[in-house]
Amino acid sequence: MPATVVVCTQWGDSGKxxxxxxxxxxxxxxVRYSGGNNAGHTVVVGDEKFALHLIPCGVIRGKRVAIGNGVVVNPHVLKDEIDYLESRGINVDLTVSERAHVITEKHIEKERGESRIDTTKRGIGPCYEDKIGRRGTRMIDYAKEHKEFQEMIGDVSLLVNEALDRNEHVLFEGAQGTLLDIDHGTYPYVTSSNPIAGGICTGVGISPKRIDRIIGVAKAYVTRVGKGPFPTELGTYEKTKAEGRWEEIEPNFEEQLEDALKRANGGNKYYQGKYMRLQGREYGTTTGRARRCGWFDSVAARHSCMINKPDEIALTKLDVLSGLRELKICTAYRKDGELIERFPVELEGCKPVYGTFGGWEEDITQIRDFNELPKNAQTYVSILELYLKAPITMIGVGPEREQIILNQY
Structure with missing residues (x-):
């Protein structure tokens, strides 16, 4: 059985x-291999919604799960998440790497005073700083004084390698996305770890030769949380932030959605982004903040695919684009009069060059066969494949578990 990696090709929040x-x-x-509780996953099963920040979301299936040494762990969040899952009838069979570093109150307090790059204020960066500076506390040390964690820690590298030796299927779950990678993302507006596929090797402790299948996840449009350059953004960071959080939007959601669609189809860029935000419920699982939205950026996606070399792509939230009469895909950038087709180290000042395509009005959330999608939706997916240079084998058409089109090749 394979070792399968699921990695985001964008700025996170792609629906992994x-x-x-x-x-x-x-x-x-x-197995989770990077990041901390600064990232969130939402899984919808029937009428139930599960929001997780640290424990791999495969736990909802009743599977064994593990947290690798590349993850930084807030033990209070971990305990709360275990209690939350168990209260909802989920058995938590979890092993946490004894080498994983611990987020302390000191780390959280330090980050609260820093706002330069608009972080989630969860203490993630300061914890990684202490790890690199050899000042950190590992789970094996923490558990000596907090006995309740002793039974859940172990050698995750050994656990994973032995599972692969037994020909078991191991699934690796990353946090955030390639464009937030500390080395390959839009520095300094990045996270403090390596969420790329290569980060699995150091974040868990396995050989690159162990990886059999890499699945890149891409949203049918692009979102970003917090500050940082965003060439295809529809609207501005300040205007999006001023909209407020989901709890402020929800009471008059339907009215806002209808108004946004009308203005979006009238050509208003800000409302095109707002429609995506409302239709896609683009509000952070961890922070509740409104996500900035923009058209699909094939330049950034190609950069991510070059780094991760995915065997296939899982495209998410195609249904969110339903209703828009016209869609755009960024095919290149223009900066200082120069056409740029590669992802530059310095993204500031890059303006998108767009290709324009027809949209569709139909509700596609109940479709399970690619050939039953509206022709313009099929065309849109096919064009994305050409830019990504990888087959799109799975398409998300709604938030629920079964709302997936398997695009066979």
Whole structure:
């Protein structure tokens, strides 16, 4: 059985959790390899919604799960998440790497005073700083004084390698996305770890030769949380932030959605982004903040695919674009009069060059066959494949577990 990696090709929030949950049905072990509780996954099962921040979402399937050494762990969040899952009838069979570093109150307090890059204020960066500076506390040390964690810690590297030796199917779940990678993302507006596919090797402790299948996840449009350059953004960071959080939007959601669609189809860029935000419920699982929305950026996606070399693509939230009469895909950038087709180190000042395509009005949430999609939706997916240079084998058409089109090749 394979070792399968699920990695986001954008700025995170791409809907990885939905596909990890789907793929977890055939997995024996699901492993988280990077980040901390600054990222969130939402999985919808029937009428139930599960929001997780630290424990791999494959746990909802009743599978064995593990947290690798590349993850930084807030033990209070971990305990709360275990209690939350158990209160909802989920058995938590979890092993946490004894080498994983611990987020302390000191880390959280330090980050609260820093706002330069608009982080989630969860202490993630300061914890990684202490890890690199050899000042950190590991789970093996923490558990000596907090006995309740002793039974759940172990050697995750050994656990995973032995599972692969037994030919078990191991599924690796990343956090955030390639464009937030500390080395390959839009620095300094990045996270403090390596959420790329290569980060699995150091974040868990396995050989690159162990990886059999890499699935890149891409949303049918692009979102970003917090500050940082965003060439295809529809609207502005300040205007999106001023909209408020989901709890402020929800009371008059339908009226806002109808108004946004009308203005979006009238050509208003801000309302095109707002329609995506409302239709896609683009509000952070962890922070509740409104996500900035923009057209699909093939330049950034090609950069991500070059780094991760996915065997296939899982495309999410295609249904969100329903209703828009016209869609755009960024095919290149223009900066200082120069046409740029590669993802530059410095993204500031890059303006998108767009290709324009017809949209569709139909509700596609109940479709399960690619050939039953509206012709313009089929065309849109096919064009994305050309830019990504990888087959789109799965298409999300709604938030629920079964709302997936398997695009066979």
């Amino acid at each position: 959790g939905k596909f990890v949950d789907y793929l977890a049905e055939d997995a024996d072990l699901i």
